[in-house]
Amino acid sequence: MATATIETRLMRLWETPHSLYGFFASTDHKSVGKRYLVTAFVFLLAGGVEAMVMRAQLIKPANHFLSPEAYNQLFTMHGMTMIFWYASPILSGISNYFFPLWIGARDFAFPRLNMFSYWTFLMSGIVLYTGYIAGYAPDRGWFNYTPLADPLYSPGLNEKFYCVALLLLTVSTTVGAINFIVTAFKLRAPGMSIGRMPLALYGTLTASFSNIFALPSLSVALAFLFLEHRFGMHFFDVSAGGRPLLWQHLFWIFAHPWVYIIVLPALSFISMIIPTFSRRPIIGYTWNALGVAATGVLGFGVWVHHMFATGLPPMAMSFFMAGSMAVVLPSAISIFVWLVTLWHGRPVMSTAMLFALGFIFLFVIGGVDGVFTGSIPADWQVTDSYFVVAHIHYVLIGINVFPILAAFYYWLPKITGRMMSERLGKWNFWIMFIGMNIAFFPMHNLGLLGMPRRVYTYQAGLGWTATNIVVSIGAYIFAFGVLLFVLNFFWSLIDGPIAGPNPWDASSLEWATSSPPPPYNFAVMPTVRSRDPLWEERLGMGKRSDVFVGPVISDEEKVTLGTTPLDGLPQRVVSFPEDSVYPFLTSVALTAICYGLILGLWGLALSGALFTFFFVTGWLWYAPKPVEV
Amino acid sequence: MATTIVQPGGTPPAVTLPVNGKPHHTSGWWGMILLVVTEASLFAFLLFSYFYLDAQNTLWPPPGPPDINLAMINTIILVVSSVPARLGTMAIRRGARARLSLSIVVTMALGLAFLIIEAIEWSQKSFTPQTDAYGSLFFTITGFHYAHVAVGMLMLLVILLRNWAGHFNAHRHTAVENVMLYWHFVGVVWLFVFTTLYITPHWWR
Numbered sequence: 001m002a003t004a005t006i007e008t009r010l011m012r013l014w015e016t017p018h019s020l021y022g023f024f025a026s027t028d029h030k031s032v033g034k035r036y037l038v039t040a041f042v043f044l045l046a047g048g049v050e051a052m053v054m055r056a057q058l059i060k061p062a063n064h065f066l067s068p069e070a071y072n073q074l075f076t077m078h079g080m081t082m083i084f085w086y087a088s089p090i091l092s093g094i095s096n097y098f099f100p101l102w103i104g105a106r107d108f109a110f111p112r113l114n115m116f117s118y119w120t121f122l123m124s125g126i127v128l129y130t131g132y133i134a135g136y137a138p139d140r141g142w143f144n145y146t147p148l149a150d151p152l153y154s155p156g157l158n159e160k161f162y163c164v165a166l167l168l169l170t171v172s173t174t175v176g177a178i179n180f181i182v183t184a185f186k187l188r189a190p191g192m193s194i195g196r197m198p199l200a201l202y203g204t205l206t207a208s209f210s211n212i213f214a215l216p217s218l219s220v221a222l223a224f225l226f227l228e229h230r231f232g233m234h235f236f237d238v239s240a241g242g243r244p245l246l247w248q249h250l251f252w253i254f255a256h257p258w259v260y261i262i263v264l265p266a267l268s269f270i271s272m273i274i275p276t277f278s279r280r281p282i283i284g285y286t287w288n289a290l291g292v293a294a295t296g297v298l299g300f301g302v303w304v305h306h307m308f309a310t311g312l313p314p315m316a317m318s319f320f321m322a323g324s325m326a327v328v329l330p331s332a333i334s335i336f337v338w339l340v341t342l343w344h345g346r347p348v349m350s351t352a353m354l355f356a357l358g359f360i361f362l363f364v365i366g367g368v369d370g371v372f373t374g375s376i377p378a379d380w381q382v383t384d385s386y387f388v389v390a391h392i393h394y395v396l397i398g399i400n401v402f403p404i405l406a407a408f409y410y411w412l413p414k415i416t417g418r419m420m421s422e423r424l425g426k427w428n429f430w431i432m433f434i435g436m437n438i439a440f441f442p443m444h445n446l447g448l449l450g451m452p453r454r455v456y457t458y459q460a461g462l463g464w465t466a467t468n469i470v471v472s473i474g475a476y477i478f479a480f481g482v483l484l485f486v487l488n489f490f491w492s493l494i495d496g497p498i499a500g501p502n503p504w505d506a507s508s509l510e511w512a513t514s515s516p517p518p519p520y521n522f523a524v525m526p527t528v529r530s531r532d533p534l535w536e537e538r539l540g541m542g543k544r545s546d547v548f549v550g551p552v553i554s555d556e557e558k559v560t561l562g563t564t565p566l567d568g569l570p571q572r573v574v575s576f577p578e579d580s581v582y583p584f585l586t587s588v589a590l591t592a593i594c595y596g597l598i599l600g601l602w603g604l605a606l607s608g609a610l611f612t613f614f615f616v617t618g619w620l621w622y623a624p625k626p627v628e629v
Numbered sequence: 630m631a632t633t634i635v636q637p638g639g640t641p642p643a644v645t646l647p648v649n650g651k652p653h654h655t656s657g658w659w660g661m662i663l664l665v666v667t668e669a670s671l672f673a674f675l676l677f678s679y680f681y682l683d684a685q686n687t688l689w690p691p692p693g694p695p696d697i698n699l700a701m702i703n704t705i706i707l708v709v710s711s712v713p714a715r716l717g718t719m720a721i722r723r724g725a726r727a728r729l730s731l732s733i734v735v736t737m738a739l740g741l742a743f744l745i746i747e748a749i750e751w752s753q754k755s756f757t758p759q760t761d762a763y764g765s766l767f768f769t770i771t772g773f774h775y776a777h778v779a780v781g782m783l784m785l786l787v788i789l790l791r792n793w794a795g796h797f798n799a800h801r802h803t804a805v806e807n808v809m810l811y812w813h814f815v816g817v818v819w820l821f822v823f824t825t826l827y828i829t830p831h832w833w834r
Contacts, residue, residue: 109656178663182656212663216671220678224769233758233765235678241762243685246678253674562650572650617787620804622796 007523009555014106014519016579025579027111028519032118033097034415039122040090044482046129047081050074052479055472061460071456072139077132079142080162084169085125087262087400092117092176094407095204095265097415099180101510101517102198104189104526106560107576109182112619113175116583120172123591124165127598131161138162141454143255144225146236146247151229160598163226168594170215170222177208177215185565189509191545192528192568198508199282202289203268206296207261213300214257221250230597245310252303260299263395264292266403267334270356273410274338276506277353278345281532281539284337291330291337298327308379317376324374331367335360350504351425355406358433362398366391369444387447393440405432405485412489413503417515418496424488432481438474442467507532512547524550525561528568582619589615652803661807665814668777672818675770676825682762683829690763692756694830699750703743704823707778707816710739714809724799726792733789736812740782747775767826774815774822781815784808 016026026032054074057066066074096114100107108114131137136157140149149159184205188197224235225247234240236247268288275282282288304312304320338360347353369391372378382388405428413419451464458464502511511534513522529544530536536544553559558576563569589611596605649655683689717732751768758768788808791797797805 110660113660174667178660178667181663182659186656186659212667213670216667217674219671220674223773224678224765227758227765227769231758233769234762235682235765237762240760240765241682241686241689241691242765243682243762246681249681250674250678559648561646562654562656570646572654573646573648574656575649613783620787621791 006552006555007518010520010523010552011518013555013558016519021581022579024584025581027107027115027577027579027583029096029100029107029111029114030415030517030519032114033093033095035118036089036093036096036121037415039118039125040086040093043081043085043125044090047078047086048479048482050078050081051475054078055475057456058458058468059472060469061458061462061465063457066456068456069139072454073132073137075454076138076141076144077128080128080138080166082396083142083258083262084166085121085128087396088173088258089121090404091204091207091262091265091400092121092173094269094404094411095180095200098200098411098510099183099204100187100521101414101513102200102508103184103187103192104509104522104528105183105187106521106558108179109186109574110175110179112577112580112583113179115580116587117172117176117179119584119587120168120175120590123587123594124168124172127168127591127594128161128165131157131165131598136161143251144247146225146244149225149247150237150244151232152237157598159225159229163222163229164594164598167219167222167226168590170219171590173211174215177211180204180208181212186562187560187574188563188568189526189528190561190563190568190570192563194566194568195286196528196531196568198531199271199285199288199292200265200268202292203265203271206293207264210257210261210264210296210299214254214261217250218254218258221247221254224250226597230600245307248307248310249303252306253300256303256306257296257299259395260296263399264296266400266407268292269407269410270338270359270403271334272506272508273352273356273406274341275345276410276504277348277350277356278341279348280341280345281507281535282337283340283344284333285531287333288337291333294330295327298323298330302327302374305374305379308376309383314376321374321376325371328367328371331363335363350409351420351422351429352406352409352504354426354429355402355409358429359398359402359406362394362402362436365441366394366398369394382447384452385447386443386451386453389453390440390443390447393443397436397440402432405429408485408489410504411510412492413496413499414510414515414517416493416496417499418492419499419503420488420492420496424484424491428481428484428488431484432478435474435477435479435481439471439478440474442470442474446471502534507535509533509547524548524552526550577622580619582615586612586615586619649801649803652806655803657803657807658810661810665810668814669818672773672821675766675773676821679766679770679825682766686762690767690830691761692763695767695827697827697831699746699753700823700827703746703750704819706739706743706746707819710736710743711813711816713739714812718806718809721792721797721802721805722799726795726797729797729805730789730792733785733792737782737785737789740778740785740812743778744775744782747771747778770822770826774819777815777818781808781812784811 014028016022016028016031053066054071057063057071134157138144138158138161140154140159144159144162147153151159184197184201224233227233228235234242236242236244238244271282271288301323302320304317305324308317369387373382373388373391409420409425446464446467449463451458451462499515501514503515504511509526509528512526526533527546527550530541532539533545533547536542551561553561553573558578559573560576561570562572562574564571589608592608593605593612596602596608652658713732713735717729717736720728720732751771756764756767758765785808788805791804
């Protein structure tokens with residue numbers, strides 16, 4: 001068989017050697033994706049343990065299980081871990097693994113940069129947690145308001161760890177975003193015009209564009225704060241002409257788009273899962289795609305709704321209130337798209353589908369109390385209370401964790417090649433869903449009763465005691481649900497049934513290759529001529545796409561097909577770099593700079609910078625291959 | 630440079646496509662454009678901070694409007710340095726490697742002049758980064774830009790070395806296009822920095 005030989009040769013070409021060198025040098029997007037997923041999940045567990053300890057402290061009034069200082073570090077680390085080191089990287093993990101598979105390519109546009117993005121993400125997490133272990137965890141809340149975070153009120157290394165660890169993470173996130181955008185626009189399978197892309201791409205693309213524009217705002221804020229702490233400069237203290245609100249503006253100009261950065265990709269995963277289990281193509285593809293993009297754009301015009309209580313002019317605030325209300329529209333469009341698809345389909349209640357439906361339910365609750373916090377008079381009543389804690393958890397667990405679990409139940413069989421238990425999965429869903437609502441719905445009440453957020457304890461007799469017990473119990477039920485998922489995952493690795501290429505009988509390209517996919521993804525380059533290439537015949541449109549026959553491109557060099565950005569017409573052959581350890585070495589050198597800056601070890605920082613230069617130069621040093629005419 | 634597409638089963642090749650294609654079709658070029666966009670946003674936020682504190686303070690800048698002479702010379706130097714950069718790009722598109730090297734050396738000389746003059750200007754300031762918020766912002770904004778010029782110099786150095794090693798020709802020189810694009814960006818963004826820090830205090834008095 002000619003095909004068999006081609007596959008063997010492709011394998012020889014693309015497989016990374018299974019050695020120590022291969023571990024550090026591999027640029028395969030699938031191993032990057034798996035590492036992202038595992039690392040981000042470990043951060044989820046770490047943040048979860050922090051939450052459990054906090055709920056133990058709050059389970060009864062006047063509790064002294066934790067000191068106020070320890071509690072401050074815990075809630076700050078919980079917020080930072082979950083928002084920065086879990087919520088976005090877990091989405092990057094899924095997108096890293098599946099992006100090239102969704103679009104029918106062999107790898108990312110920048111495979112080495114992809115690896116660098118992962119290593120830098122890992123290193124930044126290590127920087128943050130070494131601060132925690134050394135007793136210098138950030139302890140001023142995840143949004144770290146000045147003047148509380150200024151050198152005067154927060155001496156010590158805590159703030160330096162906050163700034164530098166986050167700065168390193170923005171490097172990783174920025175290069176990752178650039179990689180997603182270029183890959184989506186340049187490497188799609190021939191025929192996959194912009195209107196035929198799987199909907200999952202729209203979420204990740206929108207989030208990547210938001211990253212490009214929003215992250216620099218965070219970088220500027222962090223640089224300012226770091227310069228205050230390390231060099232005694234002034235940006236936020238009034239006595240020297242600075243303003244504390246400058247921090248809030250810069251932070252929220254970044255952080256509100258960030259909310260959409262960590263929910264839009266998850267939302268668009270749901271747009272892949274619901275059609276599969278409704279057994280029909282999605283209704284309102286264009287509306288959904290445009291709604292996601294519009295949310296990303298509107299996300300830049302709402303940041304002041306985090307600052308309604310800071311005494312800004314009412315006129316200015318009204319605009320941002322209107323902007324916040326406008327975001328409801330594209331979100332509602334997405335919800336109606338899913339509901340209509342369900343209505344006209346024949347829904348199959350798999351675990352992934354349950355998590356998707358649970359997500360819609362929680363999204364509506366989180367969205368509605370978002371309307372409360374987004375309107376000025378209501379916000380004045382509930383700001384800095386547990387109402388806001390309830391809101392953020394409905395939004396982030398509802399629109400990030402539940403879709404992620406839906407995505408895990410849907411796509412992990414593709415990654416591991418084995419099915420997870422549906423029976424255990426349903427237990428998993430119901431326990432998490434019930435635990436989540438027991439834990440967070442009463443928090444709305446606590447907030448309305450006046451319990452402020454971020455207090456390490458409270459007095460008896462304020463009417464908060466019973467509710468706090470319920471909340472803590474709910475949190476433990478939820479945590480038990482997460483453990484069931486871990487259990488299910490390991491069970492599937494050991495004893496799960498073999499998945500086969502397309503266990504859910506889904507329509508998109510990633511299901512056309514084996515599970516797990518070979519290092520080269522597709523033996524032949526698929527040609528796409530509809531939105532559902534694997535469902536064409538049963539949809540009565542006749543066979544249009546060529547998924548299993550097509551050009552190999554080359555079995556002698558690592559290449560893929562480059563297409564035009566909008567129409568997806570073949571344009572060029574893209575050659576890929578070989579595996580390399582330079583991305584890993586570069587992120588180690590950057591980490592050295594980080595520790596040098598935090599600790600004031602200028603020799604370390606300088607040599608880190610020098611090595612960064614050498615490693616990047618080595619990374620980019622391509623000698624041209626001899627040209628054959 | 631072209632490659633033929635192998636059809637499975639030994640059918641004759643169907644299409645012939647260029648390997649990597651024109652520099653402006655490559656992933657690298659797109660990546661550099663996006664890097665420039667995100668860096669431009671960084672400067673936008675730096676200047677936003679400047680204008681925010683400008684609006685919030687009654688006396689701004691506290692030491693009075695800065696002296697414009699050295700900065701004006703520097704502006705001219707940096708804008709002019711885009712000319713040899715552009716000539717270098719045009720040279721390598723024709724495959725003229727020696728002319729590319731010459732252009733890079735001239736660009737780097739102008740860049741070095743910029744860095745030296747900027748350092749001189751800093752040393753002449755009556756305030757330090759620690760004096761007040763204006764001083765901190767002035768040195769941070771010009772310092773960020775200084776760092777960008779310095780990185781641009783390193784990038785120019787690398788393409789100079791790679792040119793000597795014979796990596797570039799008329800078809801394959803995306804790295805040159807990318808570095809020159811970055812260099813133009815560094816010049817353009819300086820115009821915004823210059824206008825903000827040096828012109829607006831005179832203008833709005």
